[in-house]
Amino acid sequence: MSNVIDQDLYQFSTYIQPIKLSFHQYLLSTGDPLLLHTGNIQQATAFVPQLKAILDGKILKYLFISHFEADECGGLSHILENFPDAKPICSEVTARQFSGFGLANEFIIKKPGEKLTTDDYELEFLSYPSEMHLWEGLLAMETQRRIFFSSDLMMRFGEASGTVIESNWLTEINNIHPEQVPDPERRAKLQQTLRQLNPRFVATGHGPCLKLT
Numbered sequence: 001m002s003n004v005i006d007q008d009l010y011q012f013s014t015y016i017q018p019i020k021l022s023f024h025q026y027l028l029s030t031g032d033p034l035l036l037h038t039g040n041i042q043q044a045t046a047f048v049p050q051l052k053a054i055l056d057g058k059i060l061k062y063l064f065i066s067h068f069e070a071d072e073c074g075g076l077s078h079i080l081e082n083f084p085d086a087k088p089i090c091s092e093v094t095a096r097q098f099s100g101f102g103l104a105n106e107f108i109i110k111k112p113g114e115k116l117t118t119d120d121y122e123l124e125f126l127s128y129p130s131e132m133h134l135w136e137g138l139l140a141m142e143t144q145r146r147i148f149f150s151s152d153l154m155m156r157f158g159e160a161s162g163t164v165i166e167s168n169w170l171t172e173i174n175n176i177h178p179e180q181v182p183d184p185e186r187r188a189k190l191q192q193t194l195r196q197l198n199p200r201f202v203a204t205g206h207g208p209c210l211k212l213t
Contacts, residue, residue, distance in 0.1 A: 002050045003162035005209055006201050007145060010054055012047040013161035014039065022160040023071050026149070026203050028142070029054060030120035032061040035079070035086070036140070036149055037072045037205065044075020048082050060086040062108075062116070064123070066151040067130035067137030068097040071205070076103060089116065091128075093136040110138060121145065126193055128153070129186040141197055148199035153180055156207030163208040169199065172210065 005011040010027040023043060026036040033055055038044050051060075060083035065073045073090075076098070080086060088107050090098075095107040110116065112127035121142050128137035128151065140149045154172050173194045181187035202210035 001161050002047065002054065005162060005164065005203065006147065009145075009147065009203065011162065011203070011209070012039070012043075012050060014043050014046065015159045015161060020157045020159075021206055022158070024160075024203070024205055027051060027054060028121060030118070032118040032120055033058055034062045034064060034121070034123075035060055036064045036203070037066065037151075038063070038075035038079045040070045040074035041078055042075075043071070044078045048078065052082070059083070061118075062086065063088045064138075064140055064149070065090040065094060066128060066139060066149070066205075067091075067135060068094045069130070069152075072151065073098075089123075089138075091136050091138045094138075097135075112138070127190065129181050129183060129190065134181070134183055134186065141199065146198065146200040148197060148202045150202050151205045154202055154204055154210065156204075158207065160206075160208040164211050165208045166213050167202075167210040169197075169212045170195070172202065172212075 001013050003011045008029045010029055012025045014023045025039050028034040063086045065088055089110055090107055092109050095109050110125045112125055114125050116123040121144055124141045124143055126139040128139045130137040173191050200212050
């Protein structure tokens with residue numbers, strides 16, 4: 001299911017009832033369209049027809065992948081089959097993991113602090129010590145619209161297709177738990193970095209999106 005979740009940001013959602021969790025991917029529909037995450041192969045197969053309908057003949061320019069996990073990038077090969085001109089953006093570690101699975105496409109490798117700037121948006125990348133293995137991934141902040149793409153960092157259970165709730169940025173930062181970033185020092189460093197940001201909207205990987213007050 002697709003929804004316009006904020007301005008020119010589309011959300012594609014799947015709800016998995018047995019684990020009571022929603023999975024989201026996003027399209028920033030601009031002159032240089034940007035897809036954020038692919039979903040797993042089943043999710044990608046389901047939303048590609050919707051993605052093509054929204055793009056209406058436009059070329060998908062970029063594809064951001066925050067870290068190496070099935071629901072973030074399991075559908076990469078299917079996306080690239082349908083949008084061969086799309087350039088995947090990821091960390092060096094994530095690109096290395098792709099190459100180990102035989103996916104040796106032309107990746108745009110970004111480091112924390114670097115940016116991707118187009119005529120329509122600017123993505124600033126932050127370090128993301130993702131999940132239990134603490135593989136070095138990336139988080140992204142779209143600075144013009146002040147949208148923070150939180151991947152698995154800020155999430156809630158339950159069905160949440162097209163849902164937006166109000167929250168507070170500092171509360172969300174303080175609620176980042178060891179299950180999300182198990183190393184205390186790296187978690188504290190990430191929280192310190194996030195406190196320097198000023199988003200107005202959080203596009204989550206799971207659960208409702210957040211309108212910040």
